[in-house]
Amino acid sequence: MIEIFELNIIKRAFIIVSVIAPLAPLFGVFLLIRRYAFLADTIAHVGFLAIALSLFLGINSLSVLIVLSIAVSVSVEQLRSKGRFPAEGSLSFFLYAGVAISVLFITFSHNTGSIMNILFGSLSTVTRQDVYLILAGALLCGAFLLRYHKNLLNLCIDEEIAHASGINTSKVKILFAVTVALSISISIKTMGALLIGSLMIIPPLTAMQICRSLRSTAVASIIFSLFSAYSGIFLSFYSGIPLGASISSILIALFLISFIIRLF
Numbered sequence: 001m002i003e004i005f006e007l008n009i010i011k012r013a014f015i016i017v018s019v020i021a022p023l024a025p026l027f028g029v030f031l032l033i034r035r036y037a038f039l040a041d042t043i044a045h046v047g048f049l050a051i052a053l054s055l056f057l058g059i060n061s062l063s064v065l066i067v068l069s070i071a072v073s074v075s076v077e078q079l080r081s082k083g084r085f086p087a088e089g090s091l092s093f094f095l096y097a098g099v100a101i102s103v104l105f106i107t108f109s110h111n112t113g114s115i116m117n118i119l120f121g122s123l124s125t126v127t128r129q130d131v132y133l134i135l136a137g138a139l140l141c142g143a144f145l146l147r148y149h150k151n152l153l154n155l156c157i158d159e160e161i162a163h164a165s166g167i168n169t170s171k172v173k174i175l176f177a178v179t180v181a182l183s184i185s186i187s188i189k190t191m192g193a194l195l196i197g198s199l200m201i202i203p204p205l206t207a208m209q210i211c212r213s214l215r216s217t218a219v220a221s222i223i224f225s226l227f228s229a230y231s232g233i234f235l236s237f238y239s240g241i242p243l244g245a246s247i248s249s250i251l252i253a254l255f256l257i258s259f260i261i262r263l264f
Contacts, residue, residue: 010237012131013123013190017229017247019138020187024196025203025221026145027180029214032204033156039076040197042091043184045098046072048193050185051118052105062130065185066137072098073181077173121192121244130189137186144179148172153214192244199225202251209258224254 031037050068054061072094079090117125126134145152151172154162163169187196207220232247239246 009123010233012126013233013243014230015131016123016126016134016190017233018226019135020183020190021199021225021229022222023138023141023145023183024187024200025207025225026218027141027183028200029204029218029221030152030156030176031180032201032208033153036087037197037201038088038091039073039180040184040200042076042095042098043069043073043181044188044193044196045095045102047098047185047188047196048118049098049102049105051188051193052102052109056105056109061125062133062186062189065188066133066182069181069185070178073177074174077177081170081173116242117189117192119192119194120242121188121190121195123190123243126189134186137182141179141183144175148175152176190243191247192242195244195248198244198248198251199229202248202255203228206251206255206258209255209262224251228254 028037028040031039047065047069050065051061053068054064076087076090076094079085080087085093116122151162151167154165154167155169155172155176159169184196184200187199191199203221203225204217206224207217211217211220228247228250231250232243235241235246235250236243241249
């Protein structure tokens with residue numbers, strides 16, 4: 001058991017999940033309130049495209065991932081706000097476009113061995129530079145939540161009332177789109193494009209089964225997320241299962257347990 005903590009890759013894993021795991025479900029709470037949970041999957045699939053493009057060009061994938069994810073997230077929010085497309089329509093377009101173009105880049109890069117790492121996450125692909133970018137991104141996301149959580153909650157509950165009360169709803173929505181994309185993009189290389197949404201959405205869903213207030217839901221979401229992330233590291237190390245799949249499996253188990261508890 002002790003030798004696991006002597007490995008640099010495991011130390012890196014604990015550092016990364018310690019900042020990702022608390023942030024992801026907090027954003028997930030607001031996405032669920034806004035009925036916008038599909039955004040997480042859309043940005044994740046755009047992240048798939050960003051990593052595939054990076055492999056094709058041979059450049060740092062996390063930098064491209066952050067820029068492209070933010071650009072798409074803001075575009076989706078702008079289209080949604082202006083009513084040019086239904087929210088589900090714009091989300092679906094970017095999701096399918098991301099997957100299709102990703103396959104093209106991966107095919108032409110002749111690097112198909114990286115597909116599993118992209119889809120399900122791998123700590124072996126996370127560099128020291130990536131860790132610094134992840135920490136910086138997490139700091140920005142945390143600062144946004146501390147500064148705007150009350151405005152964001154009012155916006156999620158009733159946008160018209162929030163605007164009438166003096167909140168700059170356009171600014172808050174754009175900042176939320178940026179930080180959601182940032183929180184997802186810094187997590188993809190660890191969790192994988194297919195499973196990062198589970199870390200963002202399943203913990204709040206689990207907490208909602210047993211909590212009655214928003215604050216208790218947020219706190220419980222963080223606890224469930226951290227427990228699953230830390231446990232997932234051990235499960236991944238000893239079983240060889242990708243980290244994203246390990247964490248998601250534990251999250252699903254916790255949700256099923258909470259659902260059964262609620263039934264009785």
